[in-house]
Amino acid sequence: xxxxxxxxxxxxxxxxxxxxxxxxxxxxxxxxxxxxxxxxxxxxxxxxxxxxxxxxxxxxxxxxxxxxxxxxxxxxxxxxxxxxxxxxxxxxxxxxxxxxxxxxxxxxxxxxxxxxxxxxxxxxxxxxxxxxxxxxxxxxxxxxxxxxxxxxxxxxxxxxxxxxxxxxxxxxxxxxxxxxxxxxxxxxxxxxxxxxxxxxxxxxxxxxxxxxxxxxxxxxxxxxxxxxxxxxxxxxxxxxxxxxxxxxxxxxxxxxxxxxxxxxxxxxxxxxxxxxxxxxxxxxxxxxxxxxxxxxxxxxxxxxxxxxxxxxxxxxxxxxxxxxxxxxxxxxxxxxxxxxxxxxxxxxxxxxxxxxxxxxxxxxxxxxxxxxxxxxxxxxxxxxxxxxxxxxxxxxxxxxxxxxxx
Amino acid sequence: xxxxxxxxxxxxxxxxxxxxxxxxxxxxxxxxxxxxxxxxxxxxxxxxxxxxxxxxxxxxxxxxxxxxxxxxxxxxxxxxxxxxxxxxxxxxxxxxxxxxxxxxxxxxxxxxxxxxxxxxxxxxxxxxx
Numbered sequence: 001x002x003x004x005x006x007x008x009x010x011x012x013x014x015x016x017x018x019x020x021x022x023x024x025x026x027x028x029x030x031x032x033x034x035x036x037x038x039x040x041x042x043x044x045x046x047x048x049x050x051x052x053x054x055x056x057x058x059x060x061x062x063x064x065x066x067x068x069x070x071x072x073x074x075x076x077x078x079x080x081x082x083x084x085x086x087x088x089x090x091x092x093x094x095x096x097x098x099x100x101x102x103x104x105x106x107x108x109x110x111x112x113x114x115x116x117x118x119x120x121x122x123x124x125x126x127x128x129x130x131x132x133x134x135x136x137x138x139x140x141x142x143x144x145x146x147x148x149x150x151x152x153x154x155x156x157x158x159x160x161x162x163x164x165x166x167x168x169x170x171x172x173x174x175x176x177x178x179x180x181x182x183x184x185x186x187x188x189x190x191x192x193x194x195x196x197x198x199x200x201x202x203x204x205x206x207x208x209x210x211x212x213x214x215x216x217x218x219x220x221x222x223x224x225x226x227x228x229x230x231x232x233x234x235x236x237x238x239x240x241x242x243x244x245x246x247x248x249x250x251x252x253x254x255x256x257x258x259x260x261x262x263x264x265x266x267x268x269x270x271x272x273x274x275x276x277x278x279x280x281x282x283x284x285x286x287x288x289x290x291x292x293x294x295x296x297x298x299x300x301x302x303x304x305x306x307x308x309x310x311x312x313x314x315x316x317x318x319x320x321x322x323x324x325x326x327x328x329x330x331x332x333x334x335x336x337x338x339x340x341x342x343x344x345x346x347x348x349x350x351x352x353x354x355x356x357x358x359x360x361x362x363x364x365x366x367x368x369x370x371x372x373x374x375x376x377x378x379x380x381x382x383x384x385x386x387x388x389x390x391x392x393x394x395x396x397x398x399x400x401x402x403x404x405x406x
Numbered sequence: 407x408x409x410x411x412x413x414x415x416x417x418x419x420x421x422x423x424x425x426x427x428x429x430x431x432x433x434x435x436x437x438x439x440x441x442x443x444x445x446x447x448x449x450x451x452x453x454x455x456x457x458x459x460x461x462x463x464x465x466x467x468x469x470x471x472x473x474x475x476x477x478x479x480x481x482x483x484x485x486x487x488x489x490x491x492x493x494x495x496x497x498x499x500x501x502x503x504x505x506x507x508x509x510x511x512x513x514x515x516x517x518x519x520x521x522x523x524x525x526x527x528x529x530x531x532x533x534x535x
Contacts, residue, residue, distance in 0.1 A: 345443045345468040349411065349510065362444050375444045375466065404412045405469075 008305045008384045011297065014039040015385055025355030028390040033176050033204060033334050033381035034359050035226045038290070042229055045289035046282045056278055058255055072281050075288035076271065079236050082291050083221065084212045088270035089244065091237040092279055096203040097126040099222035099237035100170070102250040102274065103199055107168065108134030110248075115140040116165045118196070120158070120182070121147045121371060122175040125364040127201040131170060140167070149372070150328040151178035159190055166196040173205035173216075177363040177377070178327035179310075179334030181205075188217045197243065203227055207294075208332060208383070209303040219243050225283065230290035234283035237274070244270050251276040302384045306333035309382045313391045320398055326377060333382035336363070339398055342405045344376040350404055351378075354397040356390075411504045412469065420469040425462040425479035434458075436524025440516045442509070445471035449479075449521040457486050461521075468513050470506070475517035477501050487525050493518055 012018050015037045020027050029037060049071065055064035057072045079090045093099045108131065111117070117131045121144045135142045145158035153171075162169060169191040173184050188198035198218040205211055206221070207228030213221055221238040225231060239247070249256055249267055253276035259266040267273040294302065310333045317323050322340040339347050348360035359379040362369040369376060380394060429435075429450035437448035445467025452460035461483045463475040481501060482490050498514055499506060506514055 343443075343468040345445075345510075345513070346412070346470075353410075361442060366441075366444075369444070404417070 008297065008301065009387050011039070012385045012387075014041065014293075016040060016043075018385060022355040022357070023353050028356045028386075028393050030380040030382065030386065030390065030394060031357045031359045032227070032383040032386075033363075033379065035232070036207065036229050036383055037385065038229055038231065038286075039293055041293050042231065042286045042289045046231060046286040049282050049285045054282075057281055058272070068281055071285050071288070072279070075284040075291075078288045078291040082211075082295065083206065083238060084214055085238050086241060089213075089238055089241050091239065091244075091271045091274040092284055093222075093235045093237055094233055094280070095224045095226070095235035096201060096222045097235075099220075099235055100127055100199070100201065101130050102237055103168075103170075103220055103222075104130035104134045105250045106247045107197065109138060111135070111138040111140040111167055113139040114165060115167045116161075116163070117142045117168045117170065118145060118158070118161045118166050118191075119143070119169075120145045120153050120171050120175075122151055122153070122177060122180065122365065122368050123170070123172055124176050124201065124203070125366070126203075127170055127172060127199075128367070131168070145171075147180070147368070151175060151180045151326065151368075151372075152328045153180070153182050155183065155186070158187065162190050162194050162196060164194055166191065166194050168197050168199060170199035170201065172201040172203075173211070174202075174208070174332040174334070175365075176204050176334065177365040177368055177379070178336050179204075179331035179381075180328050181330060181332060184218060185216050188219075192217070204332060204334070208299070208306055210299045213238055213240075225287035225290060228290055229293055230287035231283045234280045234287045241270065244274070247274075249273050249276070253277045255279075297384065305384055306382050306386075309333060309386055309388065309391065310335065312388050313380065313382075313394075316391055316395045320395065322402070323398065326372070326374075334379060335381070336377040336379045338374075338377055339401055340405065342401055344378045346405065347378050347398075347401050350401045351394070351397050354393065354400060356394055356397055358394070411506060411510065413504055416469060416473045416502065416504065419473035419476040423463075423472060423476040425483070426464060426476065427462050428464055429460055429462050434524045434528040436520050436527060438516065438520040438523060440467070440471065440512050443468050443471065443513055445513055445516055447471060447475050447517050447520050449475070449517060449524055451521070451524070453487075457484055458482060458490065459484070463517060465517075467516075470502075470510055471513040471516050474498060474502060474514045478517045478521065482521075487529070490518075491522055491525050493522075 053067040055068045057069040143161045146154045191198040199220040200218045202223045206223040219240045224235040256276040326336045344360035361376045432450040433453040434451040439446045447465035450462045451458045461479045
C-alpha cells in the first residue's frame with residue numbers, strides 16, 4: 001500500500017492548482033466529490049484544440065474539421081473503452097444531471113398511470129427530481145427504497161418495492177452524501193426479473209474505481225467528466241444499444257438528423273441521434289485526455305489509494321471525541337461528519353481559513369438529510385492526489401473549530 | 407471590517423441570541439430558508455402605529471445567519487416598516503462588522519430578506535382590506 005500511496009502522490013506535480021496557497025496556507029483540496037482538479041495534460045489538450053484545430057465537427061469538408069471530428073469521436077471511443085461499452089453506446093451530454101434528464105424525458109415520458117419508478121432514499125437531487133417530475137406528468141408513481149441510519153440501502157425493502165408495475169429502477173452506484181456503495185449488479189438482476197430497466201448514477205463511482213458496464217449488467221450508466229480530472233460541461237450517458245435504439249431523442253436540432261423535410265425528420269444513427277447541436281468539442285477532447293491519464297495510472301490503483309486514505313481518515317477522526325462520522329464501514333472515499341454542535345458551514349469556513357477545502361451542507365440530498373435529522377454535514381472526499389498529511393491537517397484544524405465555538 | 411468572520415460579537419449573538427422567541431398573535435410573520443446552508447429563519451413582528459413594537463425571530467442555521475437575525479431584531483425593534491423595508495446589504499454588513507464572502511452574504515441577508523418579504527405580505531394584505 002505504501003508504494004501505491006507514494007506512486008500516486010507523485011502525480012501531484014501534474015496538477016498546477018495543488019501548488020497554490022489559500023489564506024496563506026497550502027491548499028488541501030478535499031472536495032473531490034463535488035469536482036476534481038485537472039492535470040496539466042488535460043489543460044494542454046484543451047488548449048491544443050483551440051490553438052491548432054478548432055473547427056465544428058461532422059460538417060466541414062476541410063482539414064481542421066476533419067481533425068476536430070476525429071478527436072471528438074476518439075473521445076467517445078475512450079469513454080467506451082473505460083467502461084467496456086460498444087461503439088454507439090456512449091452519448092455525450094453536459095453532465096450526469098443531463099444524462100439522467102435525457103432518460104427521464106425519453107423513457108420517463110412513455111410511462112402510464114399505474115407504472116412505477118423505484119429510487120432509493122439516498123439519491124442526489126439529480127436522480128430524484130427528474131423522475132419525481134416525470135411521475136407527476138405521466139401520473140405514474142415514485143417509490144423510495146429505504147436506507148438505514150448509516151445510509152445503507154435496505155435490500156429487502158428494495159426487493160419488495162420492485163414488482164411487475166416497476167418500469168424503471170434508478171440508483172446511485174456510490175451515494176454522494178455518505179459514500180455508501182450500492183449493490184447495483186444485484187439491483188439490476190432484481191429490476192430485470194420484473195421487466196424493469198436499471199439506471200445507475202455513477203457520478204461518484206466511475207471516477208474512483210474500475211466499472212464495467214457488462215459486469216454491472218445495468219441498462220444505463222451516467223457520469224461526469226469534471227469529477228474525473230476532465231473539464232466541466234461534458235458528461236456521459238451509456239446505454240445498452242438495444243434500448244437506445246428504441247428510445248426517442250431528447251433534444252432536436254442539427255447533427256442528430258439524417259434527413260429533414262418540412263414535414264418529417266429521419267433521425268441519425270447512434271449515438272448522434274442523442275447529440276443535437278454543436279457539442280462541447282473542447283470538453284470532449286479534454287475528457288479524453290483525462291481518461292487517458294486515469295487509465296495510465298489504473299483505476300484499481302486509484303481505488304486502493306483512496307481506500308487506504310479513507311481507512312486512515314476514519315481512524316484519525318475516531319480519535320476526536322466530539323466528531324460524529326456518518327455512513328457505513330464499507331464506503332468509497334467520502335467521509336461525512338459533524339463536530340460537536342457546530343453548524344457544518346461554520347466548520348467548513350474555519351477549515352477554509354486553514355487552506356482546507358471541504359464541502360458543507362445537504363449535499364443535494366435534502367430529503368435524506370431531513371430523514372436523518374441532520375441540518376447538513378461536513379464532507380471530505382478524496383482523490384488520487386490526496387495525502388495522509390492532508391488528512392492530518394484536517395484533523396488538526398478541527399482544534400481551531402473548537403476554539404472558535406468553545 | 408475584519409477578515410476573520412467569527413468575531414466575538416458575532417459569536418455572542420449566536421450563542422446568546424436576542425429576541426429569539428415566537429410572538430403570539432404577531433401582526434407579521436414570515437419564514438424562509440437558504441437552500442445552500444439549510445439556514446432557516448422565521449421573523450415575527452407586533453405592530454403599533456406603524457412601528458414594530460416587538461420584533462423577534464426563531465431559526466436554526468450557521469452562526470452568521472443566526473447572529474444576523476439576532477442583531478436585526480435588536481436594531482429594528484421600534485423602527486417603522488418603511489425603515490426596515492429600506493435596509494439593504496450594506497446596512498447588514500455594517501451591522502455585522504465583518505468582511506463577508508459572496509456565498510456567506512446569503513446567510514447574513516436571510517433574516518432581513520425574510521422580514522422584508524413578511525412586510526410585503528403584510529402590506530399587500532392591508533391594501534386588500
